[in-house]
Amino acid sequence: MGEFDFQVIVKNLPLLWDGLLLSLKLFFIALVGGIFFGTLLAMGRLSSYKILSYPAAGFVNLIRSIPFIMAIFWFYFLTPELVKLVTGKQGEAVGPFTSAVVAFIMVEAAYYSEIIRAGIQSVPRGQPWAAYALGMNYWQAMGQVVLPQAFRNMIPIMLTQAIILFQDTSLVYVVGLKDFLGAASKGGQISGRIVELYVFVALCFLVICFSASKLTNWLKTRMDPAAR
Amino acid sequence: MLEWKIFLEQAPSGGMTYLGWLGSGVMWTLLVSICAWVIAFTLGSVLGVLRTVPNKWASLPATIYVEIFRNIPLLVQMFLWYFVMPEVVPAAMGDWLKQTYPTLIELPFAQFSLWEFTAAVMCLGLYTASRVAEQVRAGIQSLPRGQTNAGLAMGFTLTQVYKHVLLPMAFRLIVPPMTSEFLTIFKNSSTALVIGVMELTAQARQINEYTFKTFEAFSAATLIYIAITLTVIFFMRWLEKKVAVPGYVSQGGH
Numbered sequence: 001m002g003e004f005d006f007q008v009i010v011k012n013l014p015l016l017w018d019g020l021l022l023s024l025k026l027f028f029i030a031l032v033g034g035i036f037f038g039t040l041l042a043m044g045r046l047s048s049y050k051i052l053s054y055p056a057a058g059f060v061n062l063i064r065s066i067p068f069i070m071a072i073f074w075f076y077f078l079t080p081e082l083v084k085l086v087t088g089k090q091g092e093a094v095g096p097f098t099s100a101v102v103a104f105i106m107v108e109a110a111y112y113s114e115i116i117r118a119g120i121q122s123v124p125r126g127q128p129w130a131a132y133a134l135g136m137n138y139w140q141a142m143g144q145v146v147l148p149q150a151f152r153n154m155i156p157i158m159l160t161q162a163i164i165l166f167q168d169t170s171l172v173y174v175v176g177l178k179d180f181l182g183a184a185s186k187g188g189q190i191s192g193r194i195v196e197l198y199v200f201v202a203l204c205f206l207v208i209c210f211s212a213s214k215l216t217n218w219l220k221t222r223m224d225p226a227a228r
Numbered sequence: 229m230l231e232w233k234i235f236l237e238q239a240p241s242g243g244m245t246y247l248g249w250l251g252s253g254v255m256w257t258l259l260v261s262i263c264a265w266v267i268a269f270t271l272g273s274v275l276g277v278l279r280t281v282p283n284k285w286a287s288l289p290a291t292i293y294v295e296i297f298r299n300i301p302l303l304v305q306m307f308l309w310y311f312v313m314p315e316v317v318p319a320a321m322g323d324w325l326k327q328t329y330p331t332l333i334e335l336p337f338a339q340f341s342l343w344e345f346t347a348a349v350m351c352l353g354l355y356t357a358s359r360v361a362e363q364v365r366a367g368i369q370s371l372p373r374g375q376t377n378a379g380l381a382m383g384f385t386l387t388q389v390y391k392h393v394l395l396p397m398a399f400r401l402i403v404p405p406m407t408s409e410f411l412t413i414f415k416n417s418s419t420a421l422v423i424g425v426m427e428l429t430a431q432a433r434q435i436n437e438y439t440f441k442t443f444e445a446f447s448a449a450t451l452i453y454i455a456i457t458l459t460v461i462f463f464m465r466w467l468e469k470k471v472a473v474p475g476y477v478s479q480g481g482h
Contacts (some may be wrong), residue, residue: 065411065457066450067418070429074450077442167301174422181304195315198307202300209299 008196012187016200019183022097023169026179029101030169031162034108041113042120043142056113063110069174075103076175100172108165115161119154120146156220163212167205180204234441235448242337246435250448252337253431258456260348260427261414267353268413269406272360277390279365290361297358302419305355310347310423340424348420356413363405367398400471407464411457428452 009016044056063071079099123146131141151158170181178186184201188194235247242248278290297305314322330341338345371394379389421430432449436442 062450062454065415066453067415067429069418069421070432070446070449070453073429073433074446077436077446167299170301170303171419173303181301181307185307194307195312198304198312202304202308205301205304206296206299210295213295213299 004199005193005196008187008191008193009200012184012191012197015183015187016180016197019178019180020204022178022183023166023180026097026101026104026169026172027162027166030104030108030165033101033105034112034165035116035158037105037109038112038116039147041109042116045113045117046120060110060113063107064114068107068168068171071107072100072103072171072175075099075106079103096175096177100175100177104165104169104172111161111165112158115154115157116150119150122153123149152223155223156216159216159219160213163209163216166212167209170205230444231441232444234435234439234444237439239435240438241339244337246439248337249431249435250428250452253426253428253449254452254456255337256345256425257414257417257427257429260345260352260417260420260425261410263349264352264356264417265410265413267349268356268360268409271354271357273364275357275361276364276368277395279361280368281386294358294361297355298362302351302355302416303422306348306351306419306423309351310344313347339426344420344424347423348417348425352413352416352420356409356416359412360406360409363402363409364398366405367402368394370401371397397473400473401476403464403468403471407461407468410464411460414456414460415453 041056041060044052045060047053047056066074076096076099079102080094083094127149128141128146131145136144169179172179173182173185176182181201184197185194188197191197235250236245238244239246239249242252244252275290275293278286279294281287300308314325316322317325325343329346330343333342335342335345375393375397376389379393380386384392417427418429420427421433426434428449432445435445439445
């Protein structure tokens with residue numbers, strides 16, 4: 001293959017930058033959406049109404065027992081169908097990015113709901129009871145008493161999951177989106193030199209994810225009351 | 229309309245029905261997962277033990293390995309092994325990998341060569357080893373310090389402490405997280421489709437492309453994944469009970 005050609009990376013920087021931006025956009029939307037729906041799923045699973053807890057548990061277990069790529073294919077196929085069903089418009093085109101976003105939000109919601117469920121269960125039962133005794137309703141007790149404490153306990157593990165999510169965004173490659181990895185692949189095909197671009201992408205991920213995990217560890221020791 | 233009988237129709241290649249395609253997908257998913265698991269478990273155990281050894285020259289390389297392999301996305305690692313590795317090794321070896329090696333064994337029911345299979349197994353195995361190492365380390369570190377000290381006080385060498393005291397306990401304690409790791413490798417084996425390994429997810433996608441029966445193809449693959457996951461969980465529950473340490477509360481796990 002000859003020498004390692006840095007020029008290839010420099011030449012493809014604009015393409016790679018666009019790819020990285022798409023990855024980051026997908027990451028943030030999936031993170032916020034995943035935590036939001038994950039919280040609802042966790043509350044559903046812990047509900048005493050079977051009509052809520054059974055479907056929530058079923059969805060979470062289903063998503064967790066199939067490969068992420070399989071889930072992406074499912075939502076990629078279902079999203080346009082569902083949009084058609086809701087809006088009634090035939091042939092309404094849903095972009096590949098929208099389908100990918102829906103897939104990532106749903107899968108992450110399932111993963112996050114397990115973390116959030118454990119977080120909610122880590123709050124002593126006396127807390128919601130006390131809230132109810134003070135006359136709060138379910139949403140007040142959850143929103144003002146249980147969840148704030150639960151989220152505080154969960155922050156380190158949620159950040160760890162966020163790092164995994166950032167790595168998982170590279171899976172959109174399978175539906176042909178030009179994320180960071182997809183951009184490198186594209187640039188590699190055009191310039192005929194894939195080695196430099198793949199190595200560059202790997203190093204970028206390594207630096208980003210390693211720093212993020214070190215930061216998480218630091219935060220974990222800082223937040224741990226026993227370590228203070 | 230759902231048409232499940234599509235699976236009984238003759239597929240365009242391989243001399244079998246679409247059901248046969250699914251079957252070969254299952255076979256390759258299991259083969260990739262199990263071969264990769266052998267690498268992951270062996271290497272992961274060694275690395276995990278090394279990380280707990282009170283010697284910086286032993287633990288540092290293991291720590292570096294774990295940090296590198298778990299901070300690069302699996303898909304990127306798949307490309308590194310498949311595309312990049314043959315280019316950066318000496319030219320003669322690279323050529324041999326790309327030209328001679330794939331023809332060494334003709335794989336049955338496959339539309340890919342031995343090289344794709346090997347790259348996928350190597351990638352998944354080495355990646356998962358970093359995760360297994362963390363579980364093994366956590367298992368060893370969960371044991372009370374007194375066990376090591378008692379062993380040393382009895383005149384055991386450090387190797388004997390590991391062999392007779394720490395590892396027999398640790399490996400029994402980490403059965404539940406090991407179950408999760410195996411299920412993870414089993415699900416992650418689907419990433420091998422990006423380098424052309426026709427495992428279950430790839431077959432489902434291919435059936436969809438040929439028949440446009442998306443729902444049927446994906447449902448079938450999903451049900452198979454669930455069935456295998458449940459089988460593994462039931463087997464591991466049984467194993468967990470069999471090897472449970474009396475007096476230790478089970479950790480739960482998957």
